Amino acid sequence: MAEIAGSAQGMAAITTADGRPLAVALRHAERVKRWKAFFLVLPLLLFLGVTFLYPIALMLFRSVENPVVADNLPRTLAALESWDGEDLPDEAVFAALAADLGEARENKTFGRLATRVNQELSGTRTMIMRTARRVARFEAPFKEAVTAAHPRWSQLETWAAIARLGDRYTPIQYLAAMDLGYDVQGNIVAQPESRQIYRNLFLRTFWMSLVVTLACLVLGYPIAYLLASLQARYANLLMILVLLPFWTSLLVRTTSWIVLLQTQGVLNDLLVWLGIIGDDQRFQMIFNAQGTVVAMTQILLPFMILPLYSVMKTIPQSYMRAAQSLGAPRFYAYWRVYVPNTLPGIGAGCLLVFILAIGYYITPALVGGEDGQMISNLIAFHMQKSLNWSLAAALGGILLAGVIALYWLYNRLVGVERLKLG
Amino acid sequence: MISLPPHAGPLERIWHYVFLLICVLVFGFLIAPLLVILPLSFNAEPYFTFTEGMLSLDPEAYSLRWYEALFDTNPNRENKWLEAIPNSLWIAACSTLLATALGTLAALGLSRSEMPFRNLIMGLLISPMIVPLIITAAGIFFFYARLNEYAELTGSFIGIVLAHTVLGTPFVVITVTATLIGFDQSLVRAGLMCGATPTRVFFKVVLPLILPGVISGALFAFVTSFDEIVVVLFVGSVEYQTIPRQMWAGIREEISPIILAVATLLICVSTLLMIAVEVLRRYNERQRGVTPG
Numbered sequence: 001m002a003e004i005a006g007s008a009q010g011m012a013a014i015t016t017a018d019g020r021p022l023a024v025a026l027r028h029a030e031r032v033k034r035w036k037a038f039f040l041v042l043p044l045l046l047f048l049g050v051t052f053l054y055p056i057a058l059m060l061f062r063s064v065e066n067p068v069v070a071d072n073l074p075r076t077l078a079a080l081e082s083w084d085g086e087d088l089p090d091e092a093v094f095a096a097l098a099a100d101l102g103e104a105r106e107n108k109t110f111g112r113l114a115t116r117v118n119q120e121l122s123g124t125r126t127m128i129m130r131t132a133r134r135v136a137r138f139e140a141p142f143k144e145a146v147t148a149a150h151p152r153w154s155q156l157e158t159w160a161a162i163a164r165l166g167d168r169y170t171p172i173q174y175l176a177a178m179d180l181g182y183d184v185q186g187n188i189v190a191q192p193e194s195r196q197i198y199r200n201l202f203l204r205t206f207w208m209s210l211v212v213t214l215a216c217l218v219l220g221y222p223i224a225y226l227l228a229s230l231q232a233r234y235a236n237l238l239m240i241l242v243l244l245p246f247w248t249s250l251l252v253r254t255t256s257w258i259v260l261l262q263t264q265g266v267l268n269d270l271l272v273w274l275g276i277i278g279d280d281q282r283f284q285m286i287f288n289a290q291g292t293v294v295a296m297t298q299i300l301l302p303f304m305i306l307p308l309y310s311v312m313k314t315i316p317q318s319y320m321r322a323a324q325s326l327g328a329p330r331f332y333a334y335w336r337v338y339v340p341n342t343l344p345g346i347g348a349g350c351l352l353v354f355i356l357a358i359g360y361y362i363t364p365a366l367v368g369g370e371d372g373q374m375i376s377n378l379i380a381f382h383m384q385k386s387l388n389w390s391l392a393a394a395l396g397g398i399l400l401a402g403v404i405a406l407y408w409l410y411n412r413l414v415g416v417e418r419l420k421l422g
Numbered sequence: 423m424i425s426l427p428p429h430a431g432p433l434e435r436i437w438h439y440v441f442l443l444i445c446v447l448v449f450g451f452l453i454a455p456l457l458v459i460l461p462l463s464f465n466a467e468p469y470f471t472f473t474e475g476m477l478s479l480d481p482e483a484y485s486l487r488w489y490e491a492l493f494d495t496n497p498n499r500e501n502k503w504l505e506a507i508p509n510s511l512w513i514a515a516c517s518t519l520l521a522t523a524l525g526t527l528a529a530l531g532l533s534r535s536e537m538p539f540r541n542l543i544m545g546l547l548i549s550p551m552i553v554p555l556i557i558t559a560a561g562i563f564f565f566y567a568r569l570n571e572y573a574e575l576t577g578s579f580i581g582i583v584l585a586h587t588v589l590g591t592p593f594v595v596i597t598v599t600a601t602l603i604g605f606d607q608s609l610v611r612a613g614l615m616c617g618a619t620p621t622r623v624f625f626k627v628v629l630p631l632i633l634p635g636v637i638s639g640a641l642f643a644f645v646t647s648f649d650e651i652v653v654v655l656f657v658g659s660v661e662y663q664t665i666p667r668q669m670w671a672g673i674r675e676e677i678s679p680i681i682l683a684v685a686t687l688l689i690c691v692s693t694l695l696m697i698a699v700e701v702l703r704r705y706n707e708r709q710r711g712v713t714p715g
Contacts, residue, residue, distance in 0.1 A: 033536040040531030041543060044524040044591060052550055052588045055561030062564060219448045226445045240696070241449050247692040248456060249649040251669045252685040256455035258673065259462060259470045259682070266458055269471050298451060330434060359554020361652055366673055376556040383560055383656070393564075396557045407545070407552050416545050419596055 056400070063173050063393035068116040069165040072109055073100045077166040080159070085185070089159055094142040101128075101135045119388060120172070120181075121161040127152045160184045173394035198378070198395065205375040208293055209357035213304075215297040216353045217346065220304035224345070227305070228312035246302035254366050257295040261286035287369030295363050300356055304349040307414075311345030348414040355406045359399065375399055456689055463488060463682040470679060488683035503680065506663040513579065513664065514647040517586035521643040524587070525594025526636055530628070532595070533602035544595075551592040558588070559656040566657055577659030585653045590643030597642065601635025601706060634706035638699045645695060 014022040070077065075096035083089045104110040114128035127150040138145040147154045164172070164182055175181055175188060179196040183189045190196070223242065227235045245253060260266050268282040277283070285291055315338065323333035361376035368377065375395060382392035410416070426438050466485040467473050475483025494501045531537055532544055550558065562585050566575040575581035609631070613623035629636070651666040658667060665684065672681040 030536065033534070034538050037531045037534040037537040040534075041528045041537070041547075042531075044528035044547060044595075045543065047524055048547065048550070048588060048591070051562070051565070051584050052558065053546075055565035056553070056557065057561075058564045058568065059557070059561040219451065222441060222444050223448050226441075236700075238449070240700075241453050243696050243700070244693060245452050245456065247645065247696040249666070249669075249685075249688050249692065251649065251651060251666055251673070252459070252688050253455060255669070255673055255681060255685050256459045260455055260458055262470070264469075264471055266462075266471055298455060301448075301452060355552055359556065361554070361556045362670075366670075376554055379556050379560065380655075383563070389564075392560060396560055399554060400557050403552065403554060407549070411541070411545050416541070416548050417599065419548065 059393045060397050060400075062390055063397045064169050064171065066116075066165065066168060066170045066172065066390070068112050069162065070168045072104045072113040073097065073162065073166070076100050076162070080163050080166070083159070083163065085156070085160060085163075088143075088154060088156070091141055091143050094146050095140070097146060098135055098138050098142045101132045105132045105135060117161065117165060119391075120165055121158065124152060124158065124161070126150070127158070157184050160186065173390045174397070176391055177394040177398055201373070201375055201378055202398070204289075204371075205358055208289065208296075208372075208374060209354050209360075211293050212296045212300060212357045213350050213354045215293065216301050216304040217350060219297065220301055220308055220349065221342075221346075224305050224308035224312055227309050228315075229317075242302050242305050245298065246306075250299065250362055253299050254295060254363050257291070257298070258286060258367060261291055261294070286367050287372070289368070289372040292364050292368045292372035292374075295367055296357060296360060299363065300353045303352050303356060307348040307352065307418075308342065308345040311342055311348070315341045344414070348410070348418070351406060351410045351414065352419075355403055355410065358406075359403060459682055459685050459689065463679065463686040465679060465682075468679055470682070488678070488680050491678070491680050492683050492687075502663050502668055503665075503684070506665045506668045509579075509663060510648055510665040513582050513586060514644050516579075516583045517590055517647045518640050518644040520583070520587040521590035522594050522636060522640040525591045525639060525643070526598050526632075528591075529595050529598035529602060530624075533599055533605070544599075547595050548592045550588050555589075555652040558585075559653045562588075562653060563656045576657050577662055579662070581657050582654060582662075582664075585657060586647035586650055589650060589653070590646045593642035593646060594636070594639035597639035598632060598635045601632045605631065631709070634702040634709075638702050641695050641699055645692065648691075 016022055016025045073096075076093060079093040079096040080089060083093065101110065104113055110128060110132040114125045114132075117128060118125040131146060131149040131153070134149050138149075152158050160182075164170075164186065172182075177198050179191045179199045180188055181191050227238055227242075230238065258265070262268070263282045263284060265286075267285065268277075271277045272279050272282065286295075319337050319341065320333055323337045324330060328336065358374075359376055360374055361380060364372050364374045365377050365380070368374070376399070379392045379395050379399070382388045382395065426435060430438070461476065461484075462470065462472065464484045464486065465473065465476065466483050466487065473483055491501075492503050495504065528547060532540060532547075537543070563576075566581055569575055575584070605628075609627050610623055613627045614620065618626065649666055651664075651670055654664050654667050655670070658664065665688075669681050669684060672678070672684075
């Protein structure tokens, strides 16, 4: 294009039928074509923008948004600005607190305030609820009245927490999602051991996904090899065995694993019937991490086999023959010639399986038991049970960042247009 | 290559049979869980395992009671399954239509060589398939909660359809772009030169040629919606049941082997859909002159 434009300028005489310079006309035509292509994609882009990207942005926004304390205690926070953090705040702050709590009581928003402060500093729920209920009867000096209502108002820790929660936007949920928090001085410190959950959960999610990915690779590689080297007729028939689980509902497959593996299930019955174990020694094979890994491996195996197969199909058989005729033993030739050629397939399959595995929710929720829960399950717990939506959003944000990094890598190494379905 | 050469040594022979055995075992691992469900759904007893009678092939031990319970139309007994089936079908049908229309248009644009930022946009359009469902579901939950002042989307038919359309479009985009790779663009120019409008060219020339890909994509989108549970759990409502939601409740509370009957029917449906897609794929390859592989 640039070359054409350059030569056209050089000659300057070439024009189109309507008298415009050729280079200009061509550039215009190219631009029109680009816009036409773009307009075809535009409806879907807009649709996904509204119903997919915007909701996710909304979730990420919620993970840093922290309006409750700032909305409910505006005067207290303003008065706290000059607080040095060394001693208890002065009378002005307590007076502002009494005014704010009185208003929160009228607006009936003090429950939310109590919940939010309690998430940060446990045990403060009753403090706020009780004080807010009595606030109408308070008289100056407010310092005595407030601290008499609940002793925790006379702790520096409480005031530090309130000052910290006053920020409208805060990374505090992300810190919580990594088992970190602030101490009284405002330094970032690790949570006490007994309250650390999330870091272990991220590690476990990572570890389980890794095991599932490796298991898929080990099981999928021979199958893909078999399919790639069989005649097309037989390969197509066997391919159905791979595609059928791929098409079957996730819930159906999870159900069938429960039926197979539970203590009164088919496999345990078989082992008892064969006399390998006694009726009272049945194995606990499901509702734990191992059961989850087994079920997830079966569910994700087709996603490993398909990319491996499509790469193996393109490796000419003559490579192996050439290596062998040059004197390499069969295994050596296989290891040094065939396997390196399948590396793109291995990379594609492993990345895809890993990406899908770390976000898994349904299977761990149904067969995970205690130690098979993954990060998605905790996000669901905070969304539906504990109703700590900001923390759920922060956990989701971290998970999303991991997935996007892996997806970017997949796009760089494999190319998203190579993604195939069956 | 898979057959043993006549000069193979004993070690190679042993390895060859070990390899075949491994393959058989892995195929068993893939397919056995599905096969186990089928006979168990005809169990006469409310157990999730084979009874003595079933193993000795006693006809008494088999029955259709769970299928009868599934399609029980007695108005005196509440049957949530019967409510769930049409709901699921309608949601899947509507979201498939939307996803297919949007996805096909986008794929047409993406396969043009002039498309700007092609890789980036393609990555974006595929991302609903990659982003963990729980994140999509949570995001849509917040989104609908915010919209509730204007339109009650949470728990509504339209709300679920829109969310399922999001999840279905990547499949349509992938299958249709794959079909368009071998598409001869000069056919479009020929159509235009003969005086047809671009719309007419699309419906008379392009669509008939890419139809196998479009239908495959639509079937994928249909299955995605039909099986979808996470979004339904977040933005659905208790009154608006779908089949996966019923199954989810059934598995968690272990009420009855009706879920095995449902699972069997779902396996049959997915087998049919799979065969349909395979047939379409081969038809498409034949049409384009690619040897079926």
